[in-house]
Amino acid sequence: MLLDVKGIIHTPGDGIAFNEELDLSDVDFGGVCPAVRPVSVVGTVRNIAGMLRLQMNVDTMLSCVCDRCGAPFEKAFHVSVERMLAEELEDDENDEILLLDDGAFDLDELAREAFILDMDTKMLCRADCKGLCSGCGANLNVEACRCKKEIDPRWAALQQLL
Ligand SMILES: [Zn+2]
Ligand SMILES: [Zn+2]
Structure with a gap:
């Protein structure tokens, strides 16, 4: 989903809330696609003193296969994302800032990226498997x-x- 924040760009104190479900069942980690259920993407974009700040929680219940014993198991996934949004970058080096395209950004793409980056590299049914x-x-x-x-x-x- 494209989230349009044009309406709050010039209004300090204003905000937009979003709440959507994302299908990430195609995201493959070593042959396993653990996001079999819808992924919840909930958050806000707020204009704080002229700066746009995004806060977002990405949650789902994963269906995993243990890397060590091969047993299937379920595991809650959660990641919190905070990003600043801007219409243009003043400093090219700053990759913390998400650049808006015509006052909007791709919320799904951001959530998908956060999901992939935060995924455990090793899936264990329990820490001491x-x-x-x-x-x-x-x-x-x-x-x-x-x-x-x-x-x-x-x-x-x-x-x-x-
Ligand atoms: Zn043995
Ligand atoms: Zn195990």
Whole structure:
């Protein structure tokens, strides 16, 4: 959605609120598209003493696959974005400022960018996920490793002697 802020550019104290749902189900992270549900984009643009300030919250519930154990899990996603908006840049180096195009900007594009930049690089079902045993493939979160039980019975007999 293009958000037109022309109406408040010259009116200090004025503001515009927005509340939309965005489809980010096509955003792919290593073969997994976790945003299976609509993404909520809620915020305001306010004219504070002549400067336009955007505040936005991007929220959804992700459907993830654990990078370590392969289990599916759900995880709340939240990112807060604050940006200044301007009709023209005084300093080219300042990439914190979002440039308006004919008094408007692409809200969806900004939310999509924030979503991608804030995504965890590693998806874990829990911080201490033990993952799968590389030997027997057991999911070590829910079962014990079976590798030891596959010891040659002759070795087992020898271990009992020791
Ligand atoms: Zn896991
Ligand atoms: Zn094992």
